[in-house]
Amino acid sequence: MKPKGILRWLRVGVTLGLLGFLIRQVPWSEVRSVLHGIRFLPCCAFVGISAVMIAASTWKWGFILHRLGIPCGWARLYRNYLVGYFYTNLLPSTVGGDVYRTASVGRGKSAQSFAAIFAERGSGLILLIVLSALSPLFLPPESRSPLLLAVVAGFTAICLGLLGCLFSKRFLSLGQGILVRFHLGGLSEKLDQFVGALREVGRDPWGLLGMILLTICFYALALVNVRLGFSAIGEEVPYLSLMGSVFPVMLISMIPVSINGLGLTEGAYVWCLGLAGIDPAPAATLALLLRAKSLLIGLIGGVLSLSSHSAPGGQR
Numbered sequence: 001m002k003p004k005g006i007l008r009w010l011r012v013g014v015t016l017g018l019l020g021f022l023i024r025q026v027p028w029s030e031v032r033s034v035l036h037g038i039r040f041l042p043c044c045a046f047v048g049i050s051a052v053m054i055a056a057s058t059w060k061w062g063f064i065l066h067r068l069g070i071p072c073g074w075a076r077l078y079r080n081y082l083v084g085y086f087y088t089n090l091l092p093s094t095v096g097g098d099v100y101r102t103a104s105v106g107r108g109k110s111a112q113s114f115a116a117i118f119a120e121r122g123s124g125l126i127l128l129i130v131l132s133a134l135s136p137l138f139l140p141p142e143s144r145s146p147l148l149l150a151v152v153a154g155f156t157a158i159c160l161g162l163l164g165c166l167f168s169k170r171f172l173s174l175g176q177g178i179l180v181r182f183h184l185g186g187l188s189e190k191l192d193q194f195v196g197a198l199r200e201v202g203r204d205p206w207g208l209l210g211m212i213l214l215t216i217c218f219y220a221l222a223l224v225n226v227r228l229g230f231s232a233i234g235e236e237v238p239y240l241s242l243m244g245s246v247f248p249v250m251l252i253s254m255i256p257v258s259i260n261g262l263g264l265t266e267g268a269y270v271w272c273l274g275l276a277g278i279d280p281a282p283a284a285t286l287a288l289l290l291r292a293k294s295l296l297i298g299l300i301g302g303v304l305s306l307s308s309h310s311a312p313g314g315q316r
Contacts, residue, residue, distance in 0.1 A: 011259055018263030022284075026270065030281035031288070034233050042231040046289070049228055050297055053221045054081050057120075060214035064119050065105065067207045068112040068200060072105050079304055080104045086301030089260065089294065118197035119211070122162070125254070127215045129159040131247040138244030143275040148248060155251055165195050222246060229286045237278060245272040266291065 058078045065072055083104075084097030098121070102113045133156045136144045164171040172195055179188040223239060226246050230237045249272045253265040269287035270280050 011257065015258040015262050015264075018258055018267055022263055022267050022270070026280050026284045030279075031285050034281055034285040037234050038232055039234060042228060046225070046228040046232045047293060047296070049221065049225050050293060053218065053225060054078065054297075056214060056218045056221055057081060060211065060218065061101070061116065061120050063207075063210055063214060064116045065113070067204060068109075068116050068119075070105055070109050070112050070116065077105070082297065082301040083305045083308075084301065085294070085298045086305055089298030090302070114193065115197035115200055118194045119200070122194050122198050123211050123215050124218070126159055126162060127212070127219065128247060128251055129155045131219060131243075132251045133159075135244045135247050138240050139275055140277075143244075143277070145275055148272070148275065151252065152248065162194075165191060166198055219247070222250065226286065226290075229289050230282065232289065233282055233285050235278075235282045237276075241276040241278070245276045245278075248272050 055078065058074060058081050061081070062072060062074055062077045065077075080101055081097075084101045086097075087100045088097035090096065098117050102110070102117050105113050132152050136149060136152065161171075161175060165175050166172075172192070176188040176191060179191065223242050223246055226242055227237065227239065249265070249268040252268040252272075253261040255264065258264045266284065266287040269290075270283045273283040273286070274280060
């Protein structure tokens with residue numbers, strides 16, 4: 001079997017293992033009770049804020065595209081973002097949507113379109129690592145798990161390495177050499193593309209500032225999103241507690257060890273929110289609601305994709 005096939009089956013095994021562990025650890029009778037108490041108006045707000053979050057991401061994507069010489073209408077980018085959610089949920093990977101978005105606006109300028117995705121994702125990753133590194137400060141001292149600190153420390157090291165590659169060509173060459181030595185030539189190429197994309201956008205100080213502000217806006221909305229999810233199930237959780245747990249969850253869910261983060265994301269919510277003093281039942285219920293909402297957005301994107309393909313002269 002080829003290495004890619006082995007990795008695919010390993011991810012299937014890890015996903016099943018994580019789901020099995022989660023099923024054993026979560027009190028599902030309590031989860032059912034929590035679900036029965038969902039409140040209608042807060043739930044509507046919880047679903048509706050996704051439109052605002054996607055709008056913020058669309059503005060950031062369009063902002064970067066404009067800086068790279070690909071002007072696109074906001075409505076078109078918003079639609080493509082929704083369709084991207086469909087491909088992300090359909091394919092056993094978290095990058096399917098990015099591939100679609102790159103192709104959807106990259107006709108004749110595929111390099112710039114690809115660079116825009118790298119700049120969008122890369123800037124978000126760096127800021128998320130910084131926020132995750134600060135998150136233990138918002139947890140009680142006795143709840144600062146050594147494992148959480150180790151995860152944050154590992155990602156902080158990656159962040160520092162990326163920043164080193166960004167500001168030093170010698171450091172970039174060193175990093176690429178290490179990756180090639182460990183037979184990770186594909187990652188070496190992606191690192192070069194990632195750094196090139198951020199440097200291209202960062203040449204303009206106003207462009208860099210705009211990208212940072214839009215990224216901060218998205219993560220602020222992510223906190224509100226989780227807060228509204230808890231309100232929908234009748235739980236009032238302070239924002240400080242969420243600041244100590246939500247960002248590490250978002251970071252952990254990016255680790256590509258399970259299919260679309262299935263099991264990993266839900267387990268991370270139960271664990272990290274538990275460190276903030278939140279019981280497993282409401283934490284697991286929130287994770288299920290977030291997963292269901294992501295699938296709903298993907299379904300809307302799928303309908304938009306099918307409608308564009310079936311319409312005469314529809315966009316592809």
